Amino acid sequence: MTASTPKIRIRDLHRSFGPKRVLAGLDLDLEVGESLVVIGGSGSGKSVLTKCILGLLPIDGGRIEIDGESMVNIRVEERERINRKIGMLFQGAALFDSLPVWENVSFGLLAQKKVNRKEAREVAVGKLAQVGLGTDVADLYPAELSGGMQKRVALARAIAGDPEIIFFDEPTTGLDPIMADVINDLIIKITREVGATALSITHDMASARKIADRIAMLYEGRIIWTGPTAEIDRSGNDHVDQFIHGRAEGPIKMAMRA
Amino acid sequence: MGFVQTIGRLALTFLRTTGRLGLFTASAFAHCVRPPFYWRIILKQMIDIGYFSLPVVGLTAIFAGMVLALQSYTGFARFSAEGAIANVVVVSLTRELGPVLAGLMVAGRIGASLAAEIGTMRVTEQIDALTTLSTNPMSYLVAPRLIAGLLMFPPLVLVADIIGVFGGYLVAVYKLGFNASNYLQSTWDFLEASDVYSGLVKAAVFGVIVTLMGCYHGYHSRGGAQGVGAATTNAVVSACILILAFDYVLTEMFFTR
Numbered sequence: 001m002t003a004s005t006p007k008i009r010i011r012d013l014h015r016s017f018g019p020k021r022v023l024a025g026l027d028l029d030l031e032v033g034e035s036l037v038v039i040g041g042s043g044s045g046k047s048v049l050t051k052c053i054l055g056l057l058p059i060d061g062g063r064i065e066i067d068g069e070s071m072v073n074i075r076v077e078e079r080e081r082i083n084r085k086i087g088m089l090f091q092g093a094a095l096f097d098s099l100p101v102w103e104n105v106s107f108g109l110l111a112q113k114k115v116n117r118k119e120a121r122e123v124a125v126g127k128l129a130q131v132g133l134g135t136d137v138a139d140l141y142p143a144e145l146s147g148g149m150q151k152r153v154a155l156a157r158a159i160a161g162d163p164e165i166i167f168f169d170e171p172t173t174g175l176d177p178i179m180a181d182v183i184n185d186l187i188i189k190i191t192r193e194v195g196a197t198a199l200s201i202t203h204d205m206a207s208a209r210k211i212a213d214r215i216a217m218l219y220e221g222r223i224i225w226t227g228p229t230a231e232i233d234r235s236g237n238d239h240v241d242q243f244i245h246g247r248a249e250g251p252i253k254m255a256m257r258a
Numbered sequence: 259m260g261f262v263q264t265i266g267r268l269a270l271t272f273l274r275t276t277g278r279l280g281l282f283t284a285s286a287f288a289h290c291v292r293p294p295f296y297w298r299i300i301l302k303q304m305i306d307i308g309y310f311s312l313p314v315v316g317l318t319a320i321f322a323g324m325v326l327a328l329q330s331y332t333g334f335a336r337f338s339a340e341g342a343i344a345n346v347v348v349v350s351l352t353r354e355l356g357p358v359l360a361g362l363m364v365a366g367r368i369g370a371s372l373a374a375e376i377g378t379m380r381v382t383e384q385i386d387a388l389t390t391l392s393t394n395p396m397s398y399l400v401a402p403r404l405i406a407g408l409l410m411f412p413p414l415v416l417v418a419d420i421i422g423v424f425g426g427y428l429v430a431v432y433k434l435g436f437n438a439s440n441y442l443q444s445t446w447d448f449l450e451a452s453d454v455y456s457g458l459v460k461a462a463v464f465g466v467i468v469t470l471m472g473c474y475h476g477y478h479s480r481g482g483a484q485g486v487g488a489a490t491t492n493a494v495v496s497a498c499i500l501i502l503a504f505d506y507v508l509t510e511m512f513f514t515r
Contacts, residue, residue, distance in 0.1 A: 107393070
């Protein structure tokens with residue numbers, strides 16, 4: 001990897017579901033240490049984009065590279081090695097119901113046999129403290145936690161392996177405004193502490209403005225605008241203006257039926 | 259034209275499902291013999307499939323044995339062959355009813371539970387989370403359950419055989435007035451090792467079928483609660499049909515040479 005190699009490079013990415021083209025030649029670069037937020041309407045392909053990068057969905061065409069290494073058509077072992085650099089916060093937290101909180105947090109470490117169970121618990125308690133949760137939470141099960149606490153636990157799990165890249169899928173969806181702001185603050189604090197590169201997807205503009213160094217807008221399968229967060233109000237793009245102001249009238253026509 | 263299209267669509271769906279199930283099965287077996295092995299999960303599943311299925315399998319077996327004794331008696335009495343009850347009960351149970359009834363009951367209990375559990379994990383992105391944590395879902399979710407099913411069904415069926423024979427003994431001795439020691443002696447004399455072995459081989463195959471169907475349908479479930487419900491139904495129905503189909507195939511293999 002050279003100094004100019006982006007952390008994530010995506011070129012001409014295509015992905016369709018039947019006749020519906022969700023990603024249609026998407027290009028995107030993410031620099032080391034940068035926090036990029038991809039915004040776009042519901043069903044615009046934001047989640048599909050992250051799933052393609054993570055290898056959870058196969059792509060129809062194009063290139064995805066992490067640290068200059070191709071993520072397309074690689075062996076499972078190679079994919080697992082690269083995934084160890086990555087942490088992911090899922091929209092619905094995606095905590096494992098059958099495991100207590102501490103095992104959820106240190107799941108990746110235990111699975112990779114990096115630590116024994118005693119050490120894993122200590123790491124989990126430390127990570128929980130980083131997201132503002134006490135030791136008393138460690139032995140609870142996910143079903144015993146509120147939505148906000150589940151998000152925090154999921155955040156602790158995402159950073160447990162000290163990842164180089166963290167993906168945030170709709171991090172504030174389903175949370176009240178105060179808890180959403182708490183999660184935003186945690187995302188900023190934690191990505192700085194870990195020194196990670198962050199790729200977030202959201203349609204919550206308050207969250208995007210707060211956590212992003214740079215914002216990119218996804219529309220009809222392509223990035224139609226990208227720029228520093230401070231410039232989004234002066235983007236000069238009608239689609240971006242309509243989206244950030246939440247106007248029903250404008251060039252973006254929402255599908256009223258599937 | 260519409261009729262031909264429907265036939266074609268059904269044929270394509272059948273081929274696609276068969277291919278997907280074949281690949282899933284091959285991958286599942288490959289992960290059973292390839293590290294990493296999740297011993298804690300295997301042990302937990304063995305307890306769940308084996309130990310916690312004992313009450314339902316035991317109750318099924320004892321009533322099956324009792325009914326079998328009673329039916330055999332009333333049937334055989336027509337040509338004065340009541341003495342063969344012990345033989346009929348033990349052979350029917352070890353060869354057929356033990357493995358098949360246990361398989362069907364556990365398909366309802368474990369197949370449904372596996373499909374619901376893994377299906378919920380699928381629709382709540384927990385399986386995606388496993389992948390992002392560098393854990394292969396086939397190794398972590400499917401292989402331990404398959405191994406547990408393969409290992410725990412034979413002992414479960416052995417217990418069902420014993421309980422079923424005991425059920426027949428209760429009816430024969432306490433209701434029909436048979437001599438207890440003669441009944442047991444007759445059971446023991448007539449029983450051959452191949453009767454028991456064939457039943458246990460069937461049990462192992464049924465164990466794989468039940469766990470595989472539960473995992474397969476759960477793993478491929480889509481669309482929230484409705485999808486998980488459909489996966490659960492499909493897991494139980496397909497496991498039951500496959501158990502009966504494989505029962506015939508295995509019986510043909512064991513007893514028609």
